[in-house]
Amino acid sequence: MRLIVDHVTRYTYDVPVRGVVQSHRLTPSAFDGQTVLEWSVEVSDGIPGGVFRDGAGDRVQSWSVQGPVSEILVRVRGTVETVDLAGVLRGHREVAKPEVYMQETAPTRVDTALIELSKAAEGAANQLDAAHKLSDAVAEAIAYRPGATTAHTTAAEALALGEGVCQDHAHALIALARHIGIPARYVSGYLFADGDGKQHEAAHAWAELWMPGLGWVGFDPANRCCPDERYIRLGSGLDALNAAPIRGTARGQGQESLDVTVAVVAAQQ
Amino acid sequence: MTSYFNEMYQDGAVRAPYARLEDWMRTMPAEFRQMKQAEAEALFRRIGITFAVYGEGGDPDRLIPFDMFPRVFTATEWGKLERGIKQRARALNAFLVDVYGRGEIVRAGRIPARLVYQNEAYEKAVVGFVPPKGVYSHIVGIDLVRTGAEDFFVLEDNCRTPSGVSYMLENREIMMRMFPDLFRENRIQPVDSYSDRLRRTLASVAPAKCRGEPTVVLLTPGHFNSAYYEHSFLADLMGVELVEGQDLFVEGEYCWMRTTEGPKRVDVIYRRIDDAFLDPLCFNPSSMLGVPGLMDVYRSGGVSICSAPGAGVADDKAVYTYVPEMVRFYLGEEPLLQNVPTWQCAKADDLKYVLDKMEELVVKEVHGSGGYGMLVGPKSSKAEVEAFRHKVMEDPDNYIAQPTLALSTTPTFVQEGIAPRHVDLRPYCLVGESIDLVPGGLTRVALKEGSLVVNSSQGGGVKDTWVLAE
Numbered sequence: 001m002r003l004i005v006d007h008v009t010r011y012t013y014d015v016p017v018r019g020v021v022q023s024h025r026l027t028p029s030a031f032d033g034q035t036v037l038e039w040s041v042e043v044s045d046g047i048p049g050g051v052f053r054d055g056a057g058d059r060v061q062s063w064s065v066q067g068p069v070s071e072i073l074v075r076v077r078g079t080v081e082t083v084d085l086a087g088v089l090r091g092h093r094e095v096a097k098p099e100v101y102m103q104e105t106a107p108t109r110v111d112t113a114l115i116e117l118s119k120a121a122e123g124a125a126n127q128l129d130a131a132h133k134l135s136d137a138v139a140e141a142i143a144y145r146p147g148a149t150t151a152h153t154t155a156a157e158a159l160a161l162g163e164g165v166c167q168d169h170a171h172a173l174i175a176l177a178r179h180i181g182i183p184a185r186y187v188s189g190y191l192f193a194d195g196d197g198k199q200h201e202a203a204h205a206w207a208e209l210w211m212p213g214l215g216w217v218g219f220d221p222a223n224r225c226c227p228d229e230r231y232i233r234l235g236s237g238l239d240a241l242n243a244a245p246i247r248g249t250a251r252g253q254g255q256e257s258l259d260v261t262v263a264v265v266a267a268q269q
Numbered sequence: 270m271t272s273y274f275n276e277m278y279q280d281g282a283v284r285a286p287y288a289r290l291e292d293w294m295r296t297m298p299a300e301f302r303q304m305k306q307a308e309a310e311a312l313f314r315r316i317g318i319t320f321a322v323y324g325e326g327g328d329p330d331r332l333i334p335f336d337m338f339p340r341v342f343t344a345t346e347w348g349k350l351e352r353g354i355k356q357r358a359r360a361l362n363a364f365l366v367d368v369y370g371r372g373e374i375v376r377a378g379r380i381p382a383r384l385v386y387q388n389e390a391y392e393k394a395v396v397g398f399v400p401p402k403g404v405y406s407h408i409v410g411i412d413l414v415r416t417g418a419e420d421f422f423v424l425e426d427n428c429r430t431p432s433g434v435s436y437m438l439e440n441r442e443i444m445m446r447m448f449p450d451l452f453r454e455n456r457i458q459p460v461d462s463y464s465d466r467l468r469r470t471l472a473s474v475a476p477a478k479c480r481g482e483p484t485v486v487l488l489t490p491g492h493f494n495s496a497y498y499e500h501s502f503l504a505d506l507m508g509v510e511l512v513e514g515q516d517l518f519v520e521g522e523y524c525w526m527r528t529t530e531g532p533k534r535v536d537v538i539y540r541r542i543d544d545a546f547l548d549p550l551c552f553n554p555s556s557m558l559g560v561p562g563l564m565d566v567y568r569s570g571g572v573s574i575c576s577a578p579g580a581g582v583a584d585d586k587a588v589y590t591y592v593p594e595m596v597r598f599y600l601g602e603e604p605l606l607q608n609v610p611t612w613q614c615a616k617a618d619d620l621k622y623v624l625d626k627m628e629e630l631v632v633k634e635v636h637g638s639g640g641y642g643m644l645v646g647p648k649s650s651k652a653e654v655e656a657f658r659h660k661v662m663e664d665p666d667n668y669i670a671q672p673t674l675a676l677s678t679t680p681t682f683v684q685e686g687i688a689p690r691h692v693d694l695r696p697y698c699l700v701g702e703s704i705d706l707v708p709g710g711l712t713r714v715a716l717k718e719g720s721l722v723v724n725s726s727q728g729g730g731v732k733d734t735w736v737l738a739e
Contacts, residue, residue, distance in 0.1 A: 019518070019520075021518075021519050021550065021561045021562035022550075022562075023550045023551070023562060023564075023565050047520060047521045048521065048522075049519070049521055049522050049562065049565055049566065049569065049571075050522040050565065050566060050568075050569025050570060050571050051569060052565075052568045052569045052570075053397070054394070054396070054397065054568065055369075055393065055394075055395070055396025055397035055398070056393075056396070060565060060568070061565070062519065062550075062562045062565035062566070062569075064519055064520045064521060064562065066520070094397075095369075095370065095371075095396050095397035096393060096396045096397070097372060097375075097382070097386050099382050099383065099385075099386035099387055100386045100387075100391065100393050100396070102383075102386070102387050103387060103389070103391075103393070238393065241554065242393075247550045247551075247554075248550065249549055249550060249561040251518075
């Protein structure tokens with residue numbers, strides 16, 4: 001499938017700030033499931049920083065903007081050819097060991113309710129079966145409802161609430177997987193909304209679990225599936241903050257407001 | 270009754286390194302000693318070397334007590350130590366480069382994967398990165414104790430930002446000022462080249478992108494930090510800028526320092542702040558102490574950070590157990606310095622032993638430092654041992670235990686005259702393009718009679734440490 005992405009993030013400051021620095025994970029991962037045909041990241045008045053590939057294989061680049069500035073536009077555009085690998089991250093090069101993704105973080109910490117939920121994996125035939133069972137359990141336990149949670153909601157809080165968005169689903173699945181000894185990580189990316197009547201978020205997130213023999217395999221409890229050709233993978237981390245496509249900070253007193261629009265469409269063949 | 274190795278007297282005779290101090294000690298009139306002690310205190314006050322102790326309240330500008338009786342090594346004794354220290358510093362750095370890369374030592378089954386990759390000091394953000402010259406820990410502080418003429422043990426390694434070197438330098442300075450005769454009578458190797466050597470070491474790991482003479486800065490969390498004196502002292506001696514996070518900023522591919530003449534590019538940052546506070550875009554997002562974007566500049570080769578972020582995984586007290594294994598694995602040598610036998614409470618058998626024998630052992634937190642969160646079994650009450658036993662049972666992974674070591678003693682000036690007190694030693698090994706060690710270190714002394722805890726936060730003092738010339 002050929003997907004075209006147009007992703008614009010607009011930062012505005014009520015009082016001009018003295019400068020902004022951002023760290024981007026905004027380039028699609030290189031693996032057998034996707035091929036980048038065209039890709040560009042533009043930052044209004046931005047000075048590009050050095051580029052490197054981190055231990056998880058993500059391409060990272062920082063940008064700085066000299067102030068005074070009251071608006072910054074980050075525009076990501078490109079075309080990616082995708083194939084369905086049933087969630088398997090085949091052909092992805094990285095140095096980080098799976099065990100690194102056993103590290104607990106605040107949003108992925110288990111509580112008694114999450115531990116209880118992890119019992120969904122009991123009696124699983126193998127790790128892969130266990131992963132599917134956990135993913136289904138998360139989908140059952142946390143209903144999709146935008147606005148129910150915030151960027152700072154933890155997996156435990158979302159489960160208590162019984163509602164959340166893809167970030168909460170991913171955090172909950174990661175928490176459960178790590179609890180039963182499966183390395184798990186947060187993945188951020190894009191999802192093609194194919195007009196099947198269901199709600200989708202074009203800026204999307206899911207989890208990857210480490211499966212012996214297969215390596216990293218994606219699971220998307222929000223859509224009860226494994227990532228296929230509708231997904232574009234950007235980067236990964238221990239949790240949402242750690243995997244954020246954009247992390248940034250401004251020097252100055254100005255209050256920041258954020259406006260994001262993401263469009264993912266299929267190219268006319 | 271445990272017997273302790275006395276570094277000055279053995280079998281009733283004075284040991285060689287202390288030969289010339291015997292007379293000095295015997296002939297010193299009491300009033301002269303008191304006068305000198307007062308003079309030393311006044312000098313320390315005047316230069317402003319003080320040490321704030323965390324969580325104790327009281328006077329934050331308290332002086333660390335200084336004992337005028339020097340601790341002495343012969344050139345031969347030191348030569349042996351030096352080889353062992355350098356060997357260990359090389360192995361620790363080889364380990365760090367390895368575990369952030371291919372992880373050969375884990376693949377070879379020589380250290381458990383969990384201990385490395387799930388360690389809270391293991392920094393995912395630097396995986397796959399090899400710092401300039403392959404060095405993660407540029408200043409390795411190795412804490413040593415002595416139990417016999419030939420017997421030294423490593424108590425712990427400090428690979429992040431070991432403090433206390435300013436005391437090594439100041440103690441020498443003050444001794445030379447107060448007792449110039451001693452320095453004429455004894456051939457003592459100088460330590461004052463430390464700051465030059467430190468600067469050279471830091472400059473030697475400037476990134477490949479650096480052109481010309483590297484600009485080095487010392488990054489401090491600020492004046493409220495307990496080691497701030499040391500930060501400003503070292504920056505001053507090295508002739509480099511002392512900066513706080515707000516003095517630095519990231520633009521384009523580099524890190525810059527604000528100066529009155531405009532921004533100046535920074536090549537090497539000797540940081541005295543923890544990893545978590547270095548960069549809010551990479552680590553703790555609420556940190557105000559660091560420099561936003563610094564880690565991206567670092568990883569793309571625009572600046573060097575010393576010690577390298579992530580170095581802490583090598584000096585963890587549980588990883589410590591495997592350092593002799595690192596020496597064998599990376600260097601193909603037998604370790605010259607021995608580890609203290611260590612029980613890891615994370616292991617069931619070890620835990621059982623520790624809980625049974627707690628009143629005989631020293632029990633420490635894996636990530637603790639400064640003598641906090643530890644129990645010295647033989648020096649503790651039944652209730653204290655019991656309370657600690659509960660703490661260990663609640664979270665065994667967080668504790669290790671070691672036998673109570675018979676730390677050597679050296680003569681120390683006390684109220685009643687001169688008496689033996691227990692000491693340890695922290696030398697500071699510099700690792701850059703080459704590996705370097707000044708002949709000396711910081712000797713800490715437990716001033717309380719019978720005490721084995723030398724930490725300044727627990728009533729310890731310091732001494733000048735001499736290494737005699739051949």
